[in-house]
Amino acid sequence: MAGGFGGGEAVAGRAEQYEGKITGYFILACIVGSFGGSLFGYDLGVSSGVTSMDDFLLKFFPDVYARKHAHLRETDYCKYDNQVLTLFTSSLYFAGLVSTFGASYVTKRHGRRASIMVGAVSFFLGGAVNAAAQNVAMLIVGRVLLGAGIGFGNQAVPLYLSEIAPYKIRGAVNQLFQLTTCLGILVADVINYFTDRIHPWGWRLSLGLAMGPATAIFVGALFLPETPNSLVERGKLEEARRVLEKVRGTHKVDAEFEDLKEASEAARAVKGTFRNLLAVRNRPQLIIGALGIPAFQQLSGMNSILFYSPVIFQSLGFGSSAALYSSIITGSMLVAGALISMVVVDRLGRRFLFIEAGIQMIVSMVVVAVILALKFGHGEEISKGVGTVLVVAICMFVVAYGWSWGPLGWLVPSELFPLEMRSAGQSVVVCVNLFWTAAVAQCFLAAMCHLRWGVFVLFAALIVVMSVFVILLLPETKQVPIEEIWMLFDKHWYWKRVVTKDPKYQGHTRHQRQEMAAASASTVKPVSSDA
Template structure:
């Protein structure tokens, strides 16, 4: 791991002998695999916008709609304070948390591609149910299926990309997952901005379009090959070598193939990956890669900002359309930052990006907290100058996150773990990711109870 303190378990001892050339097939497999990020990104972007649409609230949450339009002196956080609405948003992440444990044995026994296909089907079912929802129960069930898709996708896609990528370019290739996540958020914000003007079923279009990346991922998953690592692990050596030659663009893959076989022998000796993950020899990887990095990635608060961006910007004094447009601009920063990271992370290393951008994020959050503590709340309306200033600060925060903790939070864990515990470790990463996300969401509810809405 460039720039880090723990050596990657993803690169073999013969790495200096590896050869590769760019091939269109390799590019295609990367694009298909990376589509898994678009599922999570689109939902993350679209859900916050939909829950601020009047047509959606009138149909499913009339009390929230009335509070939103009647209590003019309340902040929008109070207006949206509703347990069922919270269940609508959080049910997806609870489902994703549970499903990641079902994804782990499937990913290990049947391969990464199998989990990608299952995730795409589950997400497609969820998108259809949400778009056709007639009651809250249909919405919640749809969210559970969406969560299943994200649970399987988040577990398998980073592994798929990491294992398909040449060792020298693994950082840039693995960040395609973050790139498509950012692209999904950006597209979702643009869709919400347009569908918010389509009455009364614009919200159905927003939720239903989640099926598009799911269909693309499903079709691509059926067309793509399994990773050479997984094929070797399953004992399909001849097929594994053919795939390796195809994605590397050369017949000279002896060194890498031998490393894969040796790693596979160690992996087959492991009967219980989760128990093995807890052994002392893997403790540094466990603490840093499976626990620390995903937890701190979420504790930055960036995903909460992205999810609630429309509500946040409405609270800062923007109208509904302006709020959606402002969050669209902010998410554009995330996409640009990810591209910067893709081209620079293999050159400068992971650690430098963590430290430099992390310091910027701390400064931005301190500034935001001070301004909101002084100017926000108690029925006060923020001035346009202060609101614009906060949007810029949030923009800079997202720009720092997008080139550091965002992409590296997925990249570094996938690099740290050897093949025998990789699927189990990725499940732990997803568990921490979704658990901390849910805790942050419920923390907001607890804060409302400390300062009850009138």
């Protein structure tokens, strides 16, 4: 079937019977849905640049402004060590982790599209409040509204993309979320570069332009189809089949639709979805998807570099414009990494990208730490040669993250959860992710002030731990239908000994059916040829 999705590397079930093709309707749904990531990305980029702008610091953080200009051309790890300034960044993520539980209810009861729209409205209001801010309190209120928007968007968009995509290309489609996040960062970096020259209100323009993508996403979401998975989950079977046929471009969707209905029936039989996450049969999803991967994504140190890249470069002796320009370079590397990942993730697999990038990120962090240990922190101006090596090392780290932990940190958890707890599971993913995002954001500048170059050694050590975690515990999920991924744990060297201890594990039923089918087949004897 040219251009279809049949066959592949599915572990079992009806996957080989799935049919379909790439349709214009599907492409439109992916593009509009994925742009929810631009909200997250724009905020990451714009907040990092605004916190290094003189006009912004002079109005809200005059002490930091004075300390910065006392060492304008010298390296000083502690220039920006101010907990209220870091609260400006981290308050958004604390708000996001709380709001994601409300997003879980909306996503489950009203659909993925509804959560995306609620997130867009909240983000729009946050951008408006921040642009009009007259004091730190208004800044924080605006950040909380932005955080609520990100909590809803990050909860719904990865689920939407994973469910709407054919399983053969689910990895590439889901990574549109990371791509739009990276594009949001890059666009914000470019905007910051120019608004930094608009005195004294350029920072207001940077923050207020957040209303642009929020408006575009809300309008686009009005035309989005709901995912067939969500419609089946809410009992809208006729509409679900109609959408599935339109998205796949064929009426031959019986096999996939049956899988969706069976998953929905299993979901309705489960009560207390958040409590169900703690069941022994769901231990792999809890440890890998809900806790491990989202925490490690932030503990890699990447978001610290995104948050504070202009601040880092200024602290290491780069001028204000040079620091913002360096941020544009790192943002471009992140986009490049996301594009590479989209091309290879369904060919090379998730595990390969995690492991290769882990090695590259460790080496990059060690190089940065060595340079800082030898050259910085002594009140000396840096040379262009050393500065170039530092930027190259950071770019190598960023591009490796861009094709691994950045996109896969959202893709893999969204794949692992069965339908009955997918919304609740994704809420925990977002909550854990944003908790560590906020914690790292709040502590990074203080850690850089006190640990100096040692903070990058710490990140390198954490990347070693998370790489070992992936090697030992994560099964490969490429080209496996989303409603059959739970079967992978039957074959995993460790998890098969865990999940089978639960008497309610659905694998027991599958094994019983296979045994009955085999027994039935063995009772059918061939007719003798001598008769």
